[in-house]
Amino acid sequence: MKPSAFAYARPRALEEAFALLDKHGENAKLLAGGQSLLASLNMRLAAPEILVDIGAIPGLDGIAVRGQTLVIGARTTHRAIERSEAVAKHAPLLAQAAPHIAHVAIRNAGTLGGSLAMADPAAEWPACCVALQATIVVTSKKGERRVAATDFFKDLYTTALGAGELITAVEIPCVEKGERHAFLELVRRRGDYAIVGLAARARLKGKTLSGVQLVYLGVGVTPVQAKGAMAALEGKTADDAAIRAAQDAIARDLEPNADIYTSAEAKRHLARVLVARAVAALVG
Amino acid sequence: MEDRVEATITVNGTRLTRRIEPRMHLIDFLREELGLTGSHVSCEHGVCGACTVRVDGEIRRGCLTLAVQADGRTVDTVEGLSDSGELAVLQQAFHERNALQCGYCTPGMLLTAQALIKEHPEATREEIREFMSGNLCRCTGYQAIIDAIETVLRTPRTEGVR
Numbered sequence A: 001m002k003p004s005a006f007a008y009a010r011p012r013a014l015e016e017a018f019a020l021l022d023k024h025g026e027n028a029k030l031l032a033g034g035q036s037l038l039a040s041l042n043m044r045l046a047a048p049e050i051l052v053d054i055g056a057i058p059g060l061d062g063i064a065v066r067g068q069t070l071v072i073g074a075r076t077t078h079r080a081i082e083r084s085e086a087v088a089k090h091a092p093l094l095a096q097a098a099p100h101i102a103h104v105a106i107r108n109a110g111t112l113g114g115s116l117a118m119a120d121p122a123a124e125w126p127a128c129c130v131a132l133q134a135t136i137v138v139t140s141k142k143g144e145r146r147v148a149a150t151d152f153f154k155d156l157y158t159t160a161l162g163a164g165e166l167i168t169a170v171e172i173p174c175v176e177k178g179e180r181h182a183f184l185e186l187v188r189r190r191g192d193y194a195i196v197g198l199a200a201r202a203r204l205k206g207k208t209l210s211g212v213q214l215v216y217l218g219v220g221v222t223p224v225q226a227k228g229a230m231a232a233l234e235g236k237t238a239d240d241a242a243i244r245a246a247q248d249a250i251a252r253d254l255e256p257n258a259d260i261y262t263s264a265e266a267k268r269h270l271a272r273v274l275v276a277r278a279v280a281a282l283v284g
Numbered sequence B: 001m002e003d004r005v006e007a008t009i010t011v012n013g014t015r016l017t018r019r020i021e022p023r024m025h026l027i028d029f030l031r032e033e034l035g036l037t038g039s040h041v042s043c044e045h046g047v048c049g050a051c052t053v054r055v056d057g058e059i060r061r062g063c064l065t066l067a068v069q070a071d072g073r074t075v076d077t078v079e080g081l082s083d084s085g086e087l088a089v090l091q092q093a094f095h096e097r098n099a100l101q102c103g104y105c106t107p108g109m110l111l112t113a114q115a116l117i118k119e120h121p122e123a124t125r126e127e128i129r130e131f132m133s134g135n136l137c138r139c140t141g142y143q144a145i146i147d148a149i150e151t152v153l154r155t156p157r158t159e160g161v162r
C-alpha cells in the first residue's frame, strides 16, 4: 500500500531537528534508514504529519575507537557495521550478528539507532547491546544523557526514549583479552527475524568461564538476559555438566510467547539448543 | 495539502530536478514520473525485492526509500545497467539457464546478483542462496536462478565484461 500524506523536513543540524520535534510533538516521526518506519507507513499502521529525516545531520554516523570504548554513531548502517574492521576487532559479537539482519539491500539503509529505537524483540542489535553492556547516548535540546542498554528496553517496541529525544551514538566497551563472543540464531530463511537467537559473551581462562552474558532475542517482549543460565555457567569449567545445568536453568529463565509459527515449548527447546551451541562456540 | 519538496537526483546518468510529493516512494517516482518501468513493485513492505534499485552504487529497496531521500544521490535501475552493458553476462546466463518465467522478479534478481558478483565473487552455492534470500520468485523454484549466478561466478572473467 501507499502511505498517507505527510510533510518532510531534512534538518542540517541537531538543534533544527529538536525544534521540529518540539513544534510537532507526537505528530512528528524521526526518519533514519526507513526500513521499519516506511514499511509501517506503507501498511498504514501509522500516519505521522511530518517526517524529520536525520540523514543530513552531521556527526551521527561513523565508527571510532576512543580509549577502551568503541563508539558507533546512531545513523551508522547495519552494512557499515558488518564491514568495519574496528567492529570485527573490538566488538566481534556485532560483526557476527550483522549478517543475520534482513537482507543486503535492507542492511545498506537500516541503521543502528533505528533498530534500537524500534526495539523489535526479535532484532539482533538490542540483544547484542545488552550482552555487551553498551551505553546508549540520547540527546535532546536539554543536552545529553546516557542510558545503560540493560535499562533501555522497557516493553514491546518501547524504550527509555522520551519525547524530543534522539539516539546519537552507542558506546561499547572494547573486547578484553580472553573475552569471547558468540552470536547464534535460528531462522527458517536467512534474513528473517529470529525465531530464537542468542548473544553470548564470556571471559575464558583455560576452560573456566566468567563474566558470562547470555541474552536472548525472540523469546520475550524485550531482549532477555537468561540470569539463571548465566549463574549456572559463572566460574564453571565449560563441560557437559555445566551446559546441562545452564539448559535446565533456561526452562526457568524464559517464558517465551508463541508466535504464529512457533509454540512456546518449541522456542524453549530451541533456546536450550542454542545455549549448548553458544558454550561450544565460546570455548571453541 | 502537503508541500512538494524539490530534489535533484541523477538517474541512470541523467541529472534531473523535480518537485516531489514526500510520500512518493523512489520506485513509484522511477516508474510513474520517469516511465522507468523495468524495476517492479509488489509487496511494498520490503519483503520481496522486486523493487531493487541502486542508490549511490548500493542496492536498496525502492519501496522503502522515499524519492525525496534520494536528493543529491545517484540512482541506477535495470534500464541503465542494461544499456551500459554491466548486466550483459548475467542476463545471458539467466536466459541460458531458464532463470525466469514471468520475469516479474528478474530485475531485482539481476541487481542483487550483480552486487554479489562484485562483492563476493568467490561465493559458494550456499552463500549465493543466502545473499539472494531477500528476493522472492513465484515461478522458477530458485534452482535455475542460483545456477545462472553460479555459472557467471565460475566462468573466468573476460576483459571488460564487468
Ligand SMILES: Cc1cc2nc3c(=O)[nH]c(=O)nc-3n(C[C@H](O)[C@H](O)[C@H](O)COP(=O)(O)OP(=O)(O)OC[C@H]3O[C@@H](n4cnc5c(N)ncnc54)[C@H](O)[C@@H]3O)c2cc1C
Pocket: A029, A030, A031, A032, A033, A034, A035, A036, A037, A038, A039, A054, A074, A075, A100, A101, A102, A103, A106, A109, A110, A111, A112, A113, A114, A115, A117, A118, A120, A122, A123, A124, A125, A161, A165, A166, A167, A168, A191, A192, A193, A194, B045, B046, B047
Ligand atoms: C523485510 C525486512 C526484514 C527485516 N529483518 C530484520 C531482522 O532480521 N533483524 C532486524 O533487526 N531488523 C530487521 N528489519 C528491520 C531493519 O533492521 C530496520 O532497518 C531497523 O529496524 C530500523 O532502522 P532504520 O534506520 O531503518 O529506522 P527507521 O525505519 O527510519 O526508524 C525506525 C524507528 O526508529 C525511530 N528512529 C530512527 N532513528 C532514530 C534515532 N537516531 N533516535 C531515535 N529514534 C529513531 C524512528 O522514528 C522510527 O520510529 C527488517 C526489515 C525489513 C523490511
Ligand code: FES
Pocket: B040, B041, B042, B043, B044, B045, B046, B047, B048, B049, B050, B051, B052, B061, B062, B063, B064
Ligand atoms: S516491492 Fe519492495 S520489497 Fe517488495
Ligand code: FES
Pocket: B099, B100, B101, B102, B103, B104, B105, B106, B136, B137, B138, B139, B140
Ligand atoms: S520469474 Fe516469475 S516471479 Fe520470478
